[in-house]
Amino acid sequence: MRLWWTAARPRTLSIALTPVVVGCVIAWSEGAAVQAPVFLATLVCALLIQIGTNLLNDVADFERGNDRPERVGPLRVTAAGWATPHQVRRAGALAFAAAALCGLGLVIHGGLSILALGLASIAAGWAYSGGVRPVSHSPLGELFVLTFFGIVAVCGSHFLQSGRLSTAAIATGFALGAMAAAVLLVNNHRDVEGDRKAGRRTLAAVLGPAHSRTLHAALMLLPFVLPLWLAFSARFNATTLLALLALPLALVAIRNMRCKQGVALNPVLGQTALAQLAFGTLLAIGMLL
Template sequence: MNPHIWLMAARPRTLPAAAAPVFVGTAYAAALDTFQPLVFIATLLGALLIQIGTNLSNDYSDARRGADTEDRLGPVRVTAGGLVPPKQVLIATYVAFGLAVLVGVYLIVVAGWQLLLVGIFSILAGVLYTGGPRPYGYEGLGEVFVFLFFGIVAVTGTFFAQVEELRWEAFVLAVPVGLLATAILMVNNIRDQETDRRAGKRTLAVRLGRDRSRVGYAITVYLAFATAPLAWAFGGEHLTPWLLLPWLALPLAAPIVRVVRNKVDGPSLNGALARTGMLQLAFCILLSAGLLLSK
């Protein structure tokens, strides 16, 4: 099998959303004088494997439900496009999640049983997005779950793996991370709005309509920047005005918002999707740097 096809199936443009919260959670732990390199590597690897497994599962499930048709504006999906037999995609899904479980076993041993729950619910959320009897992605709840699992759960779970405790600051720091992860899904669903509607996939973009979805995307992106310094503003321990550092990424955000607001063609929205992912990564790197500089 062509490796390029499997890379396409893994959807590398979505992987920054999995890596970014790990950086933030680890950086806050380091700001509190705790950094375990092996735990960081394991957490990052586990997050990437869960994301890849989720992408493969969605590829398989959407093809079975007829959501990925030939007239979609996004990249070709390997199952619906006939590039990989469905059974092979399903096996690859099991492999990705299986490897994530192995990484999770290490994290449970070194950090605690609580991470077992994080892993189980994260994998279930990935599978049930488009799989199962009532996939929540088809009911307009995808953005809620992305905010929770790519923001709140990912940042606080990473932080817990490092320090084996939870702090309210970790939850606040997770909010902008989750908002930008949500924005990635929002632009994806804005692009696929018409084909999703015809397939019976009632995403938030389908429910709101194109104009309100675009406004929602802009609000979500800019709200992330507004919430970035809140943990410091509310007196978070060891946090300083360095948490304003992510505002340096604002010039990257405005052009993407304009594209989503004004463009309807596939190439433009595909570019906006990729750039939103890179915006989140840049934002989280700057936020992580602000946390480390606060030490």
């Protein structure tokens, strides 16, 4: 179990779950009758897609020679020899298959729009590491994360409960997606030298260290405009300002991103993810009050 728990990258899973929770809370705040089975099924699907994406990334990076001995990131099970590429790839495929199976009920409930979103999410999870030109090897990785782990996740969860889209859901999806993208940016900033040697043109490799740090700060700070806007909107109130309490966590991540490098950036991954989790949780609590 430890093997597969490590392979699933548990520290990243909140990035997939937080948008689903917040999307559901927005729907409730706007008057929708939240259905618990739909909410739980959405959570499970998001979790399985994230795990499948992580597993395929683990084996793909190993097979392409990206996980070299000098790699400074967290342990990867295929590179460490804990599991064979076949085992990890099969586990990733099973995670995607389980997500599709779980999603059948959501499609029945939400219709063709949810079918399209679900298929696109699974395809995107595969495309991140798979194929001739994986997204993870391009400057589009952060945009991919912002879109699918932000806007799509929040709006999909919101739509399943309310049957419609809302400006608040889209804006919140952008905010949470921006912070999720910041997590990937830290990862790619840390690995930039190895990625360049391997021919990976990540956004961090294209921008360089200084601009990567600036973008990270922007991705972490821009979301804090959202609770200010929501506090003065017709459907929400000043309690959404609770999300501002996550600002110190964001500032810690920004500071450490600026002054650390190499293996010392590993804790910054967790700090950035924690800031997103705190922001989303506090925002949801503020909406519920």
